[in-house]
Amino acid sequence: MKVRSLFSLFKRKKLSSGAVLMYHRIADAESDPWELAVSPKNFEEHLQILQHYNIITLNDLHNIIEKRANHHQGVSITFDDGYKDNYLIAKPLLEKYNLPANFFITTNTLGSIQEFWWDALERICLQSPCLPQQLVLNNPYNISFQIGKAENEINPIQLYYKLCDIFKGLAIEKQKSLIDYLEDWANNRNQRTHYFTMTKTELLDLQSNKLFTLGAHTENHPFLADFEYPDQEKEIMGSIDFLKNLTTQEIHYFAYPHGGRNNFSVEILERTGIRLAFTTEPNCFHEDINRYEIPRFQVKNWNGKTFEGYLNRWLGN
Numbered sequence: 001m002k003v004r005s006l007f008s009l010f011k012r013k014k015l016s017s018g019a020v021l022m023y024h025r026i027a028d029a030e031s032d033p034w035e036l037a038v039s040p041k042n043f044e045e046h047l048q049i050l051q052h053y054n055i056i057t058l059n060d061l062h063n064i065i066e067k068r069a070n071h072h073q074g075v076s077i078t079f080d081d082g083y084k085d086n087y088l089i090a091k092p093l094l095e096k097y098n099l100p101a102n103f104f105i106t107t108n109t110l111g112s113i114q115e116f117w118w119d120a121l122e123r124i125c126l127q128s129p130c131l132p133q134q135l136v137l138n139n140p141y142n143i144s145f146q147i148g149k150a151e152n153e154i155n156p157i158q159l160y161y162k163l164c165d166i167f168k169g170l171a172i173e174k175q176k177s178l179i180d181y182l183e184d185w186a187n188n189r190n191q192r193t194h195y196f197t198m199t200k201t202e203l204l205d206l207q208s209n210k211l212f213t214l215g216a217h218t219e220n221h222p223f224l225a226d227f228e229y230p231d232q233e234k235e236i237m238g239s240i241d242f243l244k245n246l247t248t249q250e251i252h253y254f255a256y257p258h259g260g261r262n263n264f265s266v267e268i269l270e271r272t273g274i275r276l277a278f279t280t281e282p283n284c285f286h287e288d289i290n291r292y293e294i295p296r297f298q299v300k301n302w303n304g305k306t307f308e309g310y311l312n313r314w315l316g317n
């Protein structure tokens with residue numbers, strides 16, 4: 001959808017800007033410490049509002065940056081990680097309102113029957129009927145936590161955030177074995193299927209609609225800045241190659257997991273010919289922005305009215 005306003009016909013002194021929205025899950029979540037889930041009802045309210053805005057694809061955004069083109073407050077819709085609810089719930093709603101979106105896919109977890117580590121941790125820490133009072137993590141972590149209400153103890157949500165800090169810098173094998181250990185510790189192995197990711201077949205069906213594009217989001221969702229060049233290269237190139245082979249289409253866009261990156265990450269992306277890379281810094285974009293550091297606003301579980309308030313603030317209306 002392109003809306004050209006009279007305003008955009010005139011050369012303006014101020015650089016025009018727009019916003020890239022970042023969604024993760026479209027679901028009713030039991031608990032959601034990072035506020036990653038938007039309920040289907042609220043999401044539809046967002047789309048009802050967005051249909052009155054200038055919604056642009058990432059190809060449009062690339063053109064704006066490449067040609068330093070004038071535009072009128074473009075808004076792009078993106079999803080991270082490749083959750084199954086993106087296919088089951090977001091896709092039909094986006095189609096209903098004819099709104100384009102890009103999906104950044106973590107490729108090694110496609111079709112996985114395991115939750116992402118941050119969801120598994122949330123289940124273990126916040127959904128277990130009864131947590132033991134002490135958690136000991138031996139070598140190489142060498143740390144213990146007392147869980148409870150006393151002054152020297154931490155509550156389950158504090159434990160969750162502390163464990164997230166540890167997990168962020170771990171390689172995938174270590175994350176898996178630590179989840180295994182924690183599931184035993186909490187006596188909670190009840191994986192939730194509605195936290196799983198799309199299958200390859202679902203992903204192919206999604207991208208067969210011209211409204212949607214796919215972007216890469218690494219193989220295993222590491223915090224790239226914590227890893228050396230060869231590991232980063234494997235994670236980035238691996239996810240791009242996987243998507244290219246699966247879809248037989250070029251992959252032009254990338255999003256940094258957790259927003260984490262350093263000079264190596266950018267160097268690798270430049271070499272691959274990725275056109276734009278997206279962060280998690282909440283800011284608007286303008287046409288002379290660094291194309292490997294496109295900011296995005298995380299959309300939370302707001303109703304339509306609250307969402308519209310944020311959107312207008314982001315766009316400087």
Ligand SMILES: [Zn+2]
Nearest residue numbers: 080081257258
């Ligand atoms: Zn992600």
